[in-house]
Amino acid sequence: MRSIPLLLFSLFLAIGLQQPIIAQSSDPSYVSATLGVGLPDLVGVGVRLHDENFQLGVSGGTIPFAEDQYYTLTANAFFHLFGSAKHSTRKPWFTKLGFTYLHYETPDVKTIESYLGLSFGREFNFSKHFGVSFDLGALYLLSHESIDKTPSNNPFAFDLDLTFPVLPSASLIFFYKF
Secondary structure, eight states, rough: OOOHHHHHHHHHHHHHHHHHOOOOOOSSOOOOEEEEEEEEEEEEEEEEEOOOOEEEEEEEOOOEEEESEEEEEEEEEEEEEEEEOSSSSSSSSSEEEEEEEEEEESSSSSEEEEEEEEEEEEESSHHHSSEEEEEEEEEEEEEEEESSSSSSOTTTTOOOOOOOOEEEEEEEEEEEEE
């Protein structure tokens, strides 16, 4: 089951190499820094490389000030499909394909999950360098591993380890193009 993340990383790399990421488009910036909230990214920061209508991004997220440890690592490929924008040559409507690694740990249990995400969204450019994107979609569970760190001595106790094969996803991401 651990070969799935490697396979997905290889797939993203192959997709990215098929799309040249160059600075010769009419939109002069090809690197973006991101800051946003959502599921699966939680509260996250990231970086995106982009060409005219393709982006490849990585991000990491967490839940600040939580007692338990939550963090995510995500790789996304954005395909900008249609529309036009005032401050950018990139088409604002996009579909996003992504892979997410989620780590959640409490004093009693450690959970590791991986998801494949597919969503549809739109970018809003406020200027040539600054904007926001919003997307909605679904996450499909690829793997789930839960480890009890402190097994219960109670013979009547039971572990309700629920997993959901499909979850909704949504994100609101602010970006700055360099």
